[in-house]
Amino acid sequence: MTTFDGIVTAQQAEIDLEIEDEGEAIDVELVVFDMAGTTVKDDGLVEKAFALAADRTGLTDTAEKRAEALDYVRDTMGQSKIEVFRALTGDEDAAVRANEAFEQAYSELVATVGVEAIPGAEEVMRELRGMGVKVALVTGFSRATQCAILDALGWQEIADVTLSPAEAGRGRPFPDLPLAALLRTGATSVRSMVVVGDTASDMLSGVNAGAGLVVGVLSGAHDEDALEDAGADAVITSIADLPALLGLR
Numbered sequence: 649m650t651t652f653d654g655i656v657t658a659q660q661a662e663i664d665l666e667i668e669d670e671g672e673a674i675d676v677e678l679v680v681f682d683m684a685g686t687t688v689k690d691d692g693l694v695e696k697a698f699a700l701a702a703d704r705t706g707l708t709d710t711a712e713k714r715a716e717a718l719d720y721v722r723d724t725m726g727q728s729k730i731e732v733f734r735a736l737t738g739d740e741d742a743a744v745r746a747n748e749a750f751e752q753a754y755s756e757l758v759a760t761v762g763v764e765a766i767p768g769a770e771e772v773m774r775e776l777r778g779m780g781v782k783v784a785l786v787t788g789f790s791r792a793t794q795c796a797i798l799d800a801l802g803w804q805e806i807a808d809v810t811l812s813p814a815e816a817g818r819g820r821p822f823p824d825l826p827l828a829a830l831l832r833t834g835a836t837s838v839r840s841m842v843v844v845g846d847t848a849s850d851m852l853s854g855v856n857a858g859a860g861l862v863v864g865v866l867s868g869a870h871d872e873d874a875l876e877d878a879g880a881d882a883v884i885t886s887i888a889d890l891p892a893l894l895g896l897r
């Protein structure tokens with residue numbers, strides 16, 4: 649398991665974070681955060697949007713099939729939603745229709761029900777950026793839905809880069825999102841990257857990308873066992889605990 653430590657340098661207003669990897673100290677240059685369940689409260693919006701999409705497209709025709717599909721949605725939280733619908737339908741056209749209906753339903757819920765940040769999320773991201781660490785926000789949603797969430801929270805400028813699967817190549821559990829964030833921000837090494845998320849797919853994506861530290865949070869979809877089984881180096885209650893984990897507080 650990767651160990652970590654935060655080191656305060658002699659520079660004024662500058663904190664140099666380091667990950668210790670097999671005895672070698674590596675500067676932390678980039679933290680990649682998931683959105684729903686990690687930095688943004690989910691409050692069942694994903695499941696509600698799925699139910700609306702299923703109703704509008706006829707995705708499931710019995711209560712039993714609806715329950716099975718919903719279980720799959722829960723198990724695959726964090727993955728690209730179009731990939732989830734491809735697996736559920738086995739048909740590209742049907743998957744595209746269901747995904748469009750899901751994204752529309754989620755955007756409607758954001759507009760009508762509202763969306764909230766995980767307590768401490770905004771402060772943590774601003775704190776990291778204030779110390780020269782790049783911050784990326786990544787998601788399994790489409791760019792349009794991601795923008796709707798960012799607009800609702802007033803987070804248009806909260807991160808150095810925001811990415812959806814279509815902009816990275818493939819969604820989680822593939823490494824494309826963290827690696828695209830690394831390239832976009834100019835970080836020099838995958839080992840200088842920290843990946844933070846609430847699902848097994850987030851953890852696998854970080855591991856597959858070779859991140860120096862992969863951190864699970866318990867504010868979203870999956871529990872500690874699922875996160876650790878998927879490769880989390882550490883599991884914390886929420887993003888608010890990340891600075892202490894990195895030795896900042």
